[in-house]
Amino acid sequence: MRPFRHATFTPICDHRERPVAAFDRLDGMQRTQNLIVCEHCDSVYRRRSLARGEVADCVVCGAVLDRHQWLGVDAQFALIFAALIVFVIANVSPIVTLGLSGMKAATTLWGAVIAMWNDGAQIVAFLSAMTLFFFPLGQILIFGWVLWFARKGIRAPGFPLAMSALVRVKPWSMIEVFMLGTLVAVVKAHTYFDVVPGAGIWAFGFLTLLVTVFSSLDPRELWDLTAEAEA
Amino acid sequence: MSTPPRAIDLGMMACHVCRQVTAYTEDRHARCPRCGNTLHARKHASVSRAWALLVAAAIFYIPANVFPIMRTQSISSRDDNTILSGIMELWRAGSPGLAVIVFTASIIVPVLKFLIMGFLLVTVQRSSGMVARQRARLYRFVELVGYWSMLDVFVVAILSALVHFKILSRVEPLPGVVYFGIVVVLTMLSAMSFDPRLIWDNRKSQ
Structure with missing residues (x-):
């Protein structure tokens, strides 16, 4: 992949020449469509479409304003669909199997959740179930739902709600941390037991890759790519 | 390059959820015209x-x-x-x-x-x-x-x-x-x- 090129957006106007009231000259939502405000420092820019591999940084605080969406809606949908399949495999197959003098023990993600619940760590069981199952699954299903309709250029039923949910759920999905945690657990267990990695660990590894790719996508782009369905 | 102006100085604010730019308002119950979430210039x-x-x-x-x-x-x-x-x-x-x-x-x-x-x-x-x-x-x-x-x-x-x-x-x-x-x-x-x-x-x- 090509390295990122840094792009800049044009500031909306010179602060000193035209203080305040610039908004008065912009009527309605249409004319604010091409403005973008830095989420970290509140600087206002005029948006322009970015070329492949470009990332626009805020000149004031350095945060990322916008990045080129290198995957089209169809490709994004394919990616989400793949993620759903891998997610199912990751959750039904054993992650690792331990052997100790002829006995065997295996676990899945839900096995870990249930073990924590039964051993008096219900809060941890709840956190694990949310951050490793419900939030990632919700993210995949909701993103899939809006993308399915976005392929036809329309907004899915419940679009505003779905888009808000995607933004709110994103920081709480922790598949990649779980992946690293599995590796640490395997190394720790390896000292005392025979460890056989199961299909689940590969699925989680692959899911980590997919999650990394789709966390580079900004679903908010869909607001601009879709229009309200004609009633 | 000169420093870009800030939304709050221009009488604008952006929705914290969907980034839609709107006119600044003090109204604590104002909602984003696009996604319907509560609008605020700064987190409460x-x-x-x-x-x-x-x-x-x-x-x-x-x-x-x-x-x-x-x-x-x-x-x-x-x-x-x-x-x-x-x-x-x-x-x-x-x-x-x-x-x-x-x-x-x-x-x-x-x-x-x-x-x-x-x-x-x-x-x-x-x-x-x-x-x-x-x-x-x-x-x-x-x-x-x-x-x-x-x-x-x-x-x-x-x-x-x-x-x-x-x-x-x-x-x-x-x-x-x-x-x-x-x-x-x-x-x-x-x-x-x-x-x-x-x-x-x-x-x-x-």
């Missing part, structure tokens, strides 16, 4: 919320480190590990490389979060214009690495589920791990409550 009660959650996290951080997080039981021995002793054991018996990763995720990251969030909150309260760009970068760092501290919690969860060989060998979670999970969630909530725009507001200098 950002500094006090972030402080409260940070202090709560710091309090829970003590039992998280003092209490053991995991019990390893076999016929001949019973071994309770705290976060730190678990890392030392991993260093000795397993893999020093992974021990460094776990040490970073479980000790360095939470401590850095306390220090950085405390520093950001104090400088914002003093309306300091000092090193704003660097502080903005620190905030983005905290947001980026915060959730990796869940690492040890997941390790205990997997081991507890796996090592279930009746009396021969058994791993159980202990209360420390619950406190640690709570610490991670509270520090994440604290960082989310903090509004980085405040770094650029009301600066005394410049």
Whole structure:
């Protein structure tokens, strides 16, 4: 992949020449469509479409304003669909199997959740179930739902709600941390037991890759790519 | 290149959820015309919320480190590990490389979060214009690495589920791990409550 090129957006106007009231000259939502405000420092820019591999940084605080969406809606949908399949495999197959003098023990993600619940760590069981199952699954299903309709250029039923949910759920999905945690657990267990990695660990590894790719996508782009369905 | 103007100075604000730009309003019940979420120029009660959650996290951080997080039981021995002793054991018996990763995720990251969030909150309260760009970068760092501290919690969860060989060998979670999970969630909530725009507001200098 090509390295990122840094792009800049044009500031909306010179602060000193035209203080305040610039908004008065912009009527309605249409004319604010091409403005973008830095989420970290509140600087206002005029948006322009970015070329492949470009990332626009805020000149004031350095945060990322916008990045080129290198995957089209169809490709994004394919990616989400793949993620759903891998997610199912990751959750039904054993992650690792331990052997100790002829006995065997295996676990899945839900096995870990249930073990924590039964051993008096219900809060941890709840956190694990949310951050490793419900939030990632919700993210995949909701993103899939809006993308399915976005392929036809329309907004899915419940679009505003779905888009808000995607933004709110994103920081709480922790598949990649779980992946690293599995590796640490395997190394720790390896000292005392025979460890056989199961299909689940590969699925989680692959899911980590997919999650990394789709966390580079900004679903908010869909607001601009879709229009309200004609009633 | 001149400094771009700020939305608040231009009488605008952007929806914190969908980024739609609208006219500035003081109305606390105003909703985004596009996504329907509540509009606000700055996160509500950002500094006090972030402080409260940070202090709560710091309090829970003590039992998280003092209490053991995991019990390893076999016929001949019973071994309770705290976060730190678990890392030392991993260093000795397993893999020093992974021990460094776990040490970073479980000790360095939470401590850095306390220090950085405390520093950001104090400088914002003093309306300091000092090193704003660097502080903005620190905030983005905290947001980026915060959730990796869940690492040890997941390790205990997997081991507890796996090592279930009746009396021969058994791993159980202990209360420390619950406190640690709570610490991670509270520090994440604290960082989310903090509004980085405040770094650029009301600066005394410049």
